Amino acid sequence: xxxAEPLGEFELIERYFSRSKSAAGNRTDVILGxxxxxxxxxxxxxxxxxxxxxxxxAGRHFIADCDARSIGHRALAVNLSDMAAMGATPxxxxxxxxxxxxxxAWLERFSAGLLDLADxxxxxxxxxxxxxGPLTISVQILGHVAQGTALRRGGARAGDWLAVTGTLxxxxxxxxxxxxxxxxxxxxxxxxxxxxxxxxxxRVEFGRAARGIASAAMDLSDGLAGDVAKLAFAxxxxxxxxxxxxxxxxxxxSVVPEDQAREWAxxxxxxxxxxxxxxPHRFAELAAAAQRVNLMCTAIGELRPGNGVQWTLDGRSxxxxxxGYDHFR
Amino acid sequence: xxxAEPLGEFELIERYFSRSKSAAGNRTDVILGxxxxxxxxxxxxxxxxxxxxxxxxAGRHFIADCDARSIGHRALAVNLSDMAAMGATPxxxxxxxxxxxxxxAWLERFSAGLLDLADxxxxxxxxxxxxxGPLTISVQILGHVAQGTALRRGGARAGDWLAVTGTLxxxxxxxxxxxxxxxxxxxxxxxxxxxxxxxxxxRVEFGRAARGIASAAMDLSDGLAGDVAKLAFAxxxxxxxxxxxxxxxxxxxSVVPEDQAREWAxxxxxxxxxxxxxxPHRFAELAAAAQRVNLMCTAIGELRPGNGVQWTLDGRSxxxxxxGYDHFR
Numbered sequence: 304x305x306x307a308e309p310l311g312e313f314e315l316i317e318r319y320f321s322r323s324k325s326a327a328g329n330r331t332d333v334i335l336g337x338x339x340x341x342x343x344x345x346x347x348x349x350x351x352x353x354x355x356x357x358x359x360x361a362g363r364h365f366i367a368d369c370d371a372r373s374i375g376h377r378a379l380a381v382n383l384s385d386m387a388a389m390g391a392t393p394x395x396x397x398x399x400x401x402x403x404x405x406x407x408a409w410l411e412r413f414s415a416g417l418l419d420l421a422d423x424x425x426x427x428x429x430x431x432x433x434x435x436g437p438l439t440i441s442v443q444i445l446g447h448v449a450q451g452t453a454l455r456r457g458g459a460r461a462g463d464w465l466a467v468t469g470t471l472x473x474x475x476x477x478x479x480x481x482x483x484x485x486x487x488x489x490x491x492x493x494x495x496x497x498x499x500x501x502x503x504x505x506r507v508e509f510g511r512a513a514r515g516i517a518s519a520a521m522d523l524s525d526g527l528a529g530d531v532a533k534l535a536f537a538x539x540x541x542x543x544x545x546x547x548x549x550x551x552x553x554x555x556x557s558v559v560p561e562d563q564a565r566e567w568a569x570x571x572x573x574x575x576x577x578x579x580x581x582x583p584h585r586f587a588e589l590a591a592a593a594q595r596v597n598l599m600c601t602a603i604g605e606l607r608p609g610n611g612v613q614w615t616l617d618g619r620s621x622x623x624x625x626x627g628y629d630h631f632r
Numbered sequence: 633x634x635x636a637e638p639l640g641e642f643e644l645i646e647r648y649f650s651r652s653k654s655a656a657g658n659r660t661d662v663i664l665g666x667x668x669x670x671x672x673x674x675x676x677x678x679x680x681x682x683x684x685x686x687x688x689x690a691g692r693h694f695i696a697d698c699d700a701r702s703i704g705h706r707a708l709a710v711n712l713s714d715m716a717a718m719g720a721t722p723x724x725x726x727x728x729x730x731x732x733x734x735x736x737a738w739l740e741r742f743s744a745g746l747l748d749l750a751d752x753x754x755x756x757x758x759x760x761x762x763x764x765g766p767l768t769i770s771v772q773i774l775g776h777v778a779q780g781t782a783l784r785r786g787g788a789r790a791g792d793w794l795a796v797t798g799t800l801x802x803x804x805x806x807x808x809x810x811x812x813x814x815x816x817x818x819x820x821x822x823x824x825x826x827x828x829x830x831x832x833x834x835r836v837e838f839g840r841a842a843r844g845i846a847s848a849a850m851d852l853s854d855g856l857a858g859d860v861a862k863l864a865f866a867x868x869x870x871x872x873x874x875x876x877x878x879x880x881x882x883x884x885x886s887v888v889p890e891d892q893a894r895e896w897a898x899x900x901x902x903x904x905x906x907x908x909x910x911x912p913h914r915f916a917e918l919a920a921a922a923q924r925v926n927l928m929c930t931a932i933g934e935l936r937p938g939n940g941v942q943w944t945l946d947g948r949s950x951x952x953x954x955x956g957y958d959h960f961r
Contacts, residue, residue, distance in 0.1 A: 334680055338866070339785050340717035340850055341684035343777070346675045351663055354758065355670035356726040356772055360765035388669035397685040399728065399770035429683065436689035437766035441728035443685055445774075448672070456668050521669055537667070 319407075319414040320398075320428060330427045332394065342429035344395055350447035355385035361438035366482055371409045373501035374440065375416025380503045381524060382444035383424060384575040387510030388522040390454040391446040393424055398431035399441040417442075424507055454513060454520035459538035459580035463518050465604040466586065468506050468576045468593060470552040471527060472564050473499035475571025485558065492554035503575040510577060512592040519580035526572040528623045531604075532612050534578055541609030546616045546623065550601040570624035580606055648736075648743040649727075649757060659756045661723065671758035673724055679776035684714035690767035695811055700738045702830035703769065704745025709832045710853065711773035712753055713904040716839030717851040719783040720775040722753055727760035728770040746771075753836055783842060783849035788867035788909035792847050794933040795915065797835050797905045797922060799881040800856060801893050802828035804900025814887065821883035832904040839906060841921040848909035855901040857952045860933075861941050863907055870938030875945045875952070879930040899953035909935055 320337070334343035346352050359365060359378050379396060386393040398417070402409075421428060426444075477500025479485035480493050487493050506522075513520060519538055523530050527549070535542035549568045556564055568574075579600070581589050586602060593600035614621040649666070663672035675681050688694060688707050708725060715722040727746070731738075750757060755773075806829025808814035809822050816822050835851075842849060848867055852859050856878070864871035878897045885893060897903075908929070910918050915931060922929035943950040 335782070335784065340714040341682045341720065341773075341775075343718070343782055344681040344683060345779075346681050348677070352673040352675050352681060352774070353670045354673060354724070354726060354772075354774060356728045356759060356761050356770075358728045358730055358761045358763045358770070360730055360763050363763060363765055385669040389672070391670065395683070397683060397772060399685050399687045399772075401687055401689055401768055430685060432685050432687045432770070434687045434689050434692060436692055436768060439730055439765060439768045441685075441687070441761070441770040443683075443726060443728075443770075443772040444670075445681070445683060446670075450674075453664070453672050455664065 319410040320418070320431070322418050330394070333427050333429055336427065336429045337431065342395070342397070344429065344445070346447050349450055351450050351453065353386060353389050353391040353446040353448055353453065354443070355382055356441060356443045357381040357385065358439060358441040369481065370501070371412035372416035375413040376420050376502050378440045378442045379417050379420045380505050380575060382442045383420070383505035383507055384503070384522040384524065386444055386446045387505050387507045388454065388520050388577060389448060390452065390510045390514035390520065391448040392511060393426050393444055393446040393507060395427050395429045395445045396421065397429060397443045400431060401434045401436040401439040403435065403438060452514045454510065454517055456519055456521045456534050456537035459519035459534065459540055459606050460582070461540055461606060461608050462583065463580040463606045464583050464586055464602045465531065465542060465544060465606060466579045466581060466589065466600050466602045467523065467527070467550065468509060468598050468600055469574070470550045470555065470599070471523070471574050471576060472555050472568030472571060473552050474503065474573035475567030476555050476558060477501065478571070478573065487558040489557045492557045495554040496558065500573060503573065505575055506577045506598065508596045509593055509598050512596065513579060513589060516585050516589050516592065517579045517581050521578050523574045523576045523578055524572055526570040527578070528569040530578055534580065535606065535610065535612060538580065538606065540606040542604060542606055542612045544604035544612060544614050546614055546621050548601065548603045550599060566624060648739040649747070649760070651747050659723070662756050662758055665756065665758045666760065671724070671726070673758065673774065675776050678779055680779050680782065682715060682718050682720040682775040682777055682782065683772065684711055685770060685772045686710040686714065687768060687770040698810065699830070700741035701745035704742040705749050705831050707769045707771045708746050708749045709834050709904060711771045712749070712834035712836055713851040713853065715773055715775045716834050716836045717783065717849050717906060718777060719781065719839045719843035719849065720777040721840060722755050722773055722775040722836060724756050724758045724774045725750065726758060726772045729760060730763045730765040730768040732764065732767060781843045783839065783846055785848055785850045785863050785866035788848035788863065788869055788935050789911070790869055790935060790937050791912065792909040792935045793912050793915055793931045794860065794871060794873060794935060795908045795910060795918060795929050795931045796852065796879065797838060797927050797929055798903070799879045799884065799928070800852070800903050800905060801884050801897035801900060802881050803832065803902035804896030805884050805887060806830065807900070807902065816887040818886045821886045824883040825887065829902060832902065834904055835906045835927065837925045838922055838927050841925065842908060842918060845914050845918050845921065846908045846910050850907050852903045852905045852907055853901055855899040856907070857898040859907055863909065864935065864939065864941060867909065867935065869935040871933060871935055871941045873933035873941060873943050875943055875950050877930065877932045879928060895953060
């Protein structure tokens with residue numbers, strides 16, 4: 304007779320992600336959560352389903368020995384950021400977790416990081432798959448948006464302004480500090496910058512507010528230089544960006560010279576701010592929407608007929624780092 | 633000026649998965665596919681969304697040097713099998729692909745395996761994330777099912793029969809043959825068994841047909857011994873299974889003695905058949921539904937009040953391998 308107790312892998316998921324059961328239970332749109340062959344979910348009437356997936360790999364997307372709480376937070380944050388970029392409401396997530404061994408202390412921290420952020424955004428973890436292997440974390444996020452209202456990369460029109468939320472380059476500095484490549488006596492700034500890297504705040508609330516105001520949006524994951532090119536390309540337009548207008552934080556400016564700060568803003572990635580295209584006469588509305596969620600919104604340039612990206616610094620042509628982060632270059 | 637051409641990672645995905653663009657284009661329920669921050673999908677009115685994720689890791693779930701076409705096929709098949717187990721109609725998939733390098737020949741084979749199977753089931757690949765790292769493949773499958781009609785593990789009632797589709801243990805033998813652990817002069821049988829391992833056929837059509845007939849269902853991924861325990865546990869019942877009734881293929885019986893065949897049927901996993909609970913008076917309907925899709929459906933036992941699994945062989949108590957495949961034991 305085989306005992307019908309749950310198996311080891313099952314126990315593992317149960318123990319560290321059991322909190323997600325109550326979260327799933329609180330959502331009436333979760334018909335069936337973790338524990339069956341698949342989850343059953345109810346998308347609101349009149350809404351479209353929004354789906355994205357992002358993977359974090361040890362040694363690539365995080366330092367191997369960094370706090371597992373940060374890894375858990377970031378694994379969900381990068382996906383929430385995709386929802387923000389669409390103006391969508393995140394609702395459910397699944398987790399594909401590949402890890403070398405079932406390390407209880409690590410799982411405790413990792414699940415806390417992931418589930419705390421899920422709770423903040425009311426997201427239920429509804430399924431997952433745990434496998435043994437090199438540390439790799441894929442989160443699939445599912446959300447919804449009223450039909451026809453999602454923000455897209457390709458919606459910008461010639462004459463639209465380009466704007467970004469928050470400040471850029473902080474995560475790049477935070478990573479440099481965390482990795483020991485940058486040192487500073489400004490401990491408060493350092494702590495702030497490291498936190499910006501380790502615990503990014505996806506701009507979900509603002510993304511939802513920007514629907515109906517913005518003409519296009521995307522999230523800044525790979526660095527502005529590469530990402531602005533993608534939005535311009537998707538919209539069939541040229542982007543003109545004034546590098547001197549990029550919003551830099553005081554913390555960042557206190558630890559490195561301006562040219563280094565700009566380089567991180569353009570090419571370091573991991574900021575998870577939003578890049579928005581908006582008609583000039585609606586920029587004030589957008590800025591007000593940002594204000595309501597305690598977020599800055601800065602105009603950095605505009606879109607014109609043509610293609611490619613033209614960068615200027617104090618009115619003169621400027622050569623930006625060619626591309627953002629690209630995994631196979 | 634930065635050239636607005638697509639970036640390397642982007643090109644990679646474009647080149648090998650571009651076929652999925654046309655497939656997505658053929659589905660009117662794909663509002664926005666690959667290329668934005670997220671996909672926009674339309675779930676049919678009156679249907680629930682069904683979501684699952686499964687990961688394949690090199691060296692764990694496939695032999696490192698096996699044909700990438702098989703890896704691509706299996707990565708989607710294991711997820712389609714979850715849809716089959718719910719009686720759901722698969723519709724969309726996303727792919728999280730971590731690979732050591734952008735190897736064109738490998739990607740060509742991998743994408744062909746995945747997309748051929750996607751085409752067979754009318755599934756559109758609507759998003760993905762490609763990262764550099766140890767070879768790991770996560771597929772997230774999304775489907776739908778009319779509200780209230782999904783098959784679950786926990787729906788069985790005392791007195792229900794347990795049945796399985798197809799034959800069991802073939803994939804175990806196929807893996808042993810592919811890995812060089814088993815040798816045989818029966819080349820036709822060997823080819824058939826290896827194909828059962830490398831190219832499993834998820835029982836999607838049958839799963840849909842079983843809705844309204846079956847009381848519970850799950851897919852057999854980890855081996856019958858562990859999986860039947862899970863269904864019994866989820867339903868709060870005891871399973872009684874006659875091992876002598878397990879359906880074994882002629883190919884399997886031609887290459888190994890019966891006791892080895894049974895061991896693979898019970899514990900090897902990877903068969904991706906369905907385990908079904910059905911009221912005895914409805915078994916004929918279930919078998920007829922199977923017949924219509926050229927599938928066998930064999931009664932192997934029943935569910936009774938209690939817990940655990942009782943195995944018999946020719947009427948005598950039998951000790952089955954304790955558990956199916958478990959990644960952390």
